[in-house]
Amino acid sequence: MPLRCRTRCSACAGFTIVEMLVVVGLVAVLVGLVMxxxxxxxxxxxxxxxxxxxxxxxxxHAAYMNVFKDRFVDAALPHGGxxxxxxxxxxxxxxxxxxxxxxxxSPLDRSAMWPPQDMTSVASGSVFRRTSYGMNNYLxxxxxxxxxxxxxGSGADALSRVPDPSSTVCFLLMAEEGDFATAxxxxxxxxxxxxxxxxxxxxxxxxxxINAVDRLRPSPASESDWSFVDGHxxxxxxxxxxxxxxxxxxxxxxx
Numbered sequence: 199m200p201l202r203c204r205t206r207c208s209a210c211a212g213f214t215i216v217e218m219l220v221v222v223g224l225v226a227v228l229v230g231l232v233m234x235x236x237x238x239x240x241x242x243x244x245x246x247x248x249x250x251x252x253x254x255x256x257x258x259h260a261a262y263m264n265v266f267k268d269r270f271v272d273a274a275l276p277h278g279g280x281x282x283x284x285x286x287x288x289x290x291x292x293x294x295x296x297x298x299x300x301x302x303x304s305p306l307d308r309s310a311m312w313p314p315q316d317m318t319s320v321a322s323g324s325v326f327r328r329t330s331y332g333m334n335n336y337l338x339x340x341x342x343x344x345x346x347x348x349x350x351g352s353g354a355d356a357l358s359r360v361p362d363p364s365s366t367v368c369f370l371l372m373a374e375e376g377d378f379a380t381a382x383x384x385x386x387x388x389x390x391x392x393x394x395x396x397x398x399x400x401x402x403x404x405x406x407x408i409n410a411v412d413r414l415r416p417s418p419a420s421e422s423d424w425s426f427v428d429g430h431x432x433x434x435x436x437x438x439x440x441x442x443x444x445x446x447x448x449x450x451x452x453x
Contacts, residue, residue, distance in 0.1 A: 244305040245411055245423065245433060248371075251301040252425040255331060255369050258295040259288075260429055268357035270368075273333045273341055277385075277405075278377035279325065287382050289329050304330035306410045306423070309374035325380045332372040332406070335383040336449050337427070343387040343449075354450040363427035367439060367447050370424050371407040378405040390443035399436055408436040 262271055274287035289302060303312070313326040335341040337360075342353035353359075360366050373379055384405035392398045395418040402408055403416035411421040411433055418437035425431045426447075440446040445453055 241411075247305045248410075248423050249431045249433065251304060252331070252369055252423055252431045253429075254296065254301060255292070256425045256429040256431065258292040259368070261295040262292060263357060270337050270339075270355050270357075271333070272355070273335065273338045273381075273383035275328060275380060275382035277381040287328075288333055289382060302329040302331070304371060304410070304423075306330075306371065306407075307374060309379055311375065311379040327380050329382055330371055331369050332378075332381065332383045333369055334367045334448050335385055335387075337366075337368060338383055341383050341385070357427065360427050360450045362450070364430065365447050366427045366450050368425050368427045371410045371422055373403065373405050373407055376404055381405075386440075386446075386448045389440065393442075395437060395441075398440060402436065402440065 259271060263269065271288035271291045272286070275289075307330040309327055309330070311327040314320065336343065337354055339345065339350070339353055339355045342355070345351075345353045357363065370384070372381060372384070378384060384402075386402075388405070389398050389402050392401060399408060399416050399418050399420060403420070406422070408422050409416050409420035411423060414420065416436075418435070420436045421433055422436070423431065423433050424439065438447075440448065443449070443452070
């Protein structure tokens with residue numbers, strides 16, 4: 199074969215730099231299209247698992263109420279401090295009512311407040327996260343605003359004291375950092391003094407992970423997972439659960 203023909207065929211057998219750049223560009227575009235879909239599918243899987251955790255928590259709570267004549271479990275982990283060693287939090291109380299170990303850690307939880315595997319270098323008195331989940335404090339015997347105002351026995355701590363169980367939040371996801379990261383309940387009454395929805399969402403997010411699902415800056419449209427007194431669970435926007443002190447799904451007396 200003449201040298202000229204061999205040279206031409208050799209050139210035809212490879213890729214030019216322009217062709218390589220086109221291929222690399224196409225691959226980059228395809229990756230850019232596929233990665234959001236993969237991320238979205240992974241997030242949907244985590245949300246589904248978290249809802250399953252909340253559903254199991256609700257089922258254990260229902261079993262507890264069946265034994266204790268419709269009375270609710272209670273919270274006992276205060277924000278920013280150690281728990282009363284003589285007070286049982288729902289984390290402990292509900293353990294016997296699970297067929298398997300209680301799923302205390304949400305797959306959506308990114309908190310750095312969990313205890314390390316090696317506790318040898320941990321300072322004495324350090325406070326760590328025990329659960330991703332918290333209880334609506336309006337249902338608590340210790341931390342209900344009604345109890346604080348009117349004394350023991352005045353709170354909505356039993357099913358019979360909740361007019362609309364299907365519209366009243368029971369369990370939720372606690373904030374992942376700050377004082378409330380180690381608590382097992384928020385203080386919903388703290389949100390009542392604010393009038394602007396954006397302000398309410400910002401303050402609520404310091405106590406509750408209202409954006410655990412969408413992971414965006416906390417706002418009224420933020421999404422998280424919630425369980426309700428009747429046992430059902432749902433992914434909901436914060437604005438559908440809390441409008442004002444008189445219109446919300448935390449205070450059983452509100453509409």
